[in-house]
Amino acid sequence: MISKRTEEMTSFIVMDVLERANEMEREGIHIVHLEVGEPDFDTPVCVKNEACRALEDGHTHYTHSLGLFELREAICEYYLSNYGVSIDPDQVIVTSGSSPAIFLVFSALLEPGDEVIISDPHYACYPNFIKFVQGQPVTIPVYEEDGFQYRPESIKEKLTTKTKAIFINSPSNPTGNLLSADRMQQIAALTQCEQYPYIVSDEIYLGLVYEGKEHSILEFTDHAFVLNGFSKLFAMTGLRLGYVISPKAFVRPMQKLQQNFFISANSMVQKAGIAALKEADQDVARMKEIYDKRRRFMISRLKEIGFGITVEPTGAFYVFANARHISEDSYKLAFDILEKAHVGVAPGIDFGPNGEGYLRFSYANSLENIKEGMNRLEKYLKG
Ligand SMILES: Cc1ncc(COP(=O)(O)O)c(C=O)c1O
Numbered sequence: 001m002i003s004k005r006t007e008e009m010t011s012f013i014v015m016d017v018l019e020r021a022n023e024m025e026r027e028g029i030h031i032v033h034l035e036v037g038e039p040d041f042d043t044p045v046c047v048k049n050e051a052c053r054a055l056e057d058g059h060t061h062y063t064h065s066l067g068l069f070e071l072r073e074a075i076c077e078y079y080l081s082n083y084g085v086s087i088d089p090d091q092v093i094v095t096s097g098s099s100p101a102i103f104l105v106f107s108a109l110l111e112p113g114d115e116v117i118i119s120d121p122h123y124a125c126y127p128n129f130i131k132f133v134q135g136q137p138v139t140i141p142v143y144e145e146d147g148f149q150y151r152p153e154s155i156k157e158k159l160t161t162k163t164k165a166i167f168i169n170s171p172s173n174p175t176g177n178l179l180s181a182d183r184m185q186q187i188a189a190l191t192q193c194e195q196y197p198y199i200v201s202d203e204i205y206l207g208l209v210y211e212g213k214e215h216s217i218l219e220f221t222d223h224a225f226v227l228n229g230f231s232k233l234f235a236m237t238g239l240r241l242g243y244v245i246s247p248k249a250f251v252r253p254m255q256k257l258q259q260n261f262f263i264s265a266n267s268m269v270q271k272a273g274i275a276a277l278k279e280a281d282q283d284v285a286r287m288k289e290i291y292d293k294r295r296r297f298m299i300s301r302l303k304e305i306g307f308g309i310t311v312e313p314t315g316a317f318y319v320f321a322n323a324r325h326i327s328e329d330s331y332k333l334a335f336d337i338l339e340k341a342h343v344g345v346a347p348g349i350d351f352g353p354n355g356e357g358y359l360r361f362s363y364a365n366s367l368e369n370i371k372e373g374m375n376r377l378e379k380y381l382k383g
Helices: 013-026 045-056 069-083 098-109 126-132 152-158 181-192 248-261 267-279 281-304 330-341 367-382
Strands: 092-095 115-120 136-141 163-169 198-202 224-229 242-245 318-322 358-362
Touching: 013 330, 045 267, 069 092, 069 242, 069 267, 092 098, 092 248, 098 126, 098 163, 098 198, 098 224, 098 242, 098 248, 115 126, 126 136, 136 152, 152 181, 163 181, 181 198, 281 318, 281 367, 330 358, 330 367
Parallel strands: 115 136, 115 163, 163 198, 198 224
Antiparallel strands: 092 242, 224 242, 318 358
């Protein structure tokens, strides 16, 4: 018998779209992939070289369960130079991607029935992480006209004696929008209320911001857990490296979880992570410049062919466009676009009920492919 909580877990619909697209590709059909949230760029050479060197130098064994001290120090230096926040290596736990980091934080933080506030739409996997450790996701709709930013007063209304955390994700997947400093400040102020909730801030898209100033939650409060990783900014998805920056009291409890469940992150990849933080600036700048060109192009083409974009996204590599005039059923629409126009897109419903009627387009693909995808979409819409 499969356990109830595994049975109850929903699939990641965008992966279903991708798998169907791969099936069509095997039949010889050319697909333009705008569904996947994965950098199309090669991993920076300095990172690959360091990984190879580390392998040759024998970095093939377990490391300290918190991660290599040198990497934890490099993470602290990175946060200090980019966001002006001073953290201690003793607050950093290195993980095999930010996904295990999410698991560690909620495992350490939640008792059965404890509530975690998340926005709707949100990254598809958040509710599953929370429910798997018997927590209760409490969703707050966020709206296109606000640039899908939380209204801090809506969060306040949902706080109960069971609220343990407020989850934020800026820049956001799926919307590509950022929380303004002002709203971040107001959300941080909520940690001072009676329930004393923590902020859990998924900062995996920090660095990929094309307009305006980006912020870490740690600039506003230290009553927070930061989740971050190397997958997106450094195009290292398959290398699996991430981390948590945690209040000190939670480090030892999470270390015990890490020791039991994961032992340590991959040792040679940790060495490569140090190179990413210290040597990949120019690679990141180059990728960012290209993402920005694609972003501008995609936004203008999507608007031209009739999709609704009220507040233009300025971060990550997504455009979350209103498609209600075409269909209220984003799941059906995404698969219809795939079958008829041969373009992979992510249905808004994957990101929560309030995402229904939207489609998420990823510009982690070449400008040439994006142009082709937009042309195919235009033709599809003209019927
Ligand atoms: C918002 C967000 N958080 C976390 C992750 C997981 O990233 P990883 O486990 O590769 O670090 C993703 C991946 O798409 C994401 O979009």
